[in-house]
Amino acid sequence: MKAPINRIIPFSNVDGPGNRMAIFFQSCPFECMYCHNPETIRMCIACGTCVQNCPVQALEKKDGQIVWDEKKCVQCDTCIKVCPHLSSPKIKWLSTNDLMEEIKKVRLFIRGITVSGGECTQHRDFLVELFSKVKQLGLTCLIDSNGSYDFSGDSELMEVCDGVMLDVKATNPLFHQNLTHTDNQLVMKNLKFLLESGKLEEVRTVILPTYPDQNEETVRTVSRIIQGKCRYKLLRYRPFGVRKEGLDFCGQIITSEFEAERLKSIAKDEGSDSVII
Ligand code: SF4
Ligand code: SF4
Structure with missing residues (x-):
């Protein structure tokens, strides 16, 4: 079994707790306006x-x-x-054994691996095989996901996965649709399921400079649901690497520290005291 790998970072301290290898898969069912790596969204169609x-x-x-x-x-x-197709030709098709070779080189220096993307759950069978092998080395396996995969229906994947870092991009269905071109029903179902099953490692929301009301609605709703039972990371939007239609939608400025602090305080009021900005 092989999967399209866009990038491997042998040592990362921003993709979960401790030092971790981060593995980025190609392709994603969302098309987020603020995506910093839009070349990971689609598979290459060999247009030339x-x-x-x-x-x-x-x-x-x-x-x-x-x-x-x-x-x-x-x-x-x-x-x-x-590339006119939100893709990249610099993809490697690797097997789980190929990845294990890379992981074994650094295993003494990492706490585990984090699979990301794109959207790594597009390659679910590959993840089950990879995680089963990685766990034999005594390392932990985390998934960084946009919530487009129904985790509640996959006990086999949940068994070998130590936790999920879930993006909740917006809780308002219409705004989520405009922001990502996709519905958010499954994301909200995943938020509750992962919290109840003890597999919610972290929730992340990108806060935008141009939509304070939407920021507030999302932060309030998520904070009420998680009630401080897991980390909640508020990421300030940055326009770097964002494609033109994304800049038109999200703006050309970095979200202010003031807005981040305002939302942190709202999250606290709603019961989430482990907020990171
Ligand atoms: S990566 Fe190259 S060949 Fe593939 S879709 Fe983009 S421009 Fe076309
Ligand atoms: S040199 Fe490498 S990065 Fe530059 S266009 Fe060619 S394949 Fe792409």
């Missing part, structure tokens, strides 16, 4: 645009697929900038 634009001929179209020569690549990211 990037091949013509690569300055060092590190890309080639072969048998209807794009082949990336990592040794020739100078990491200029021109291919990502010209």
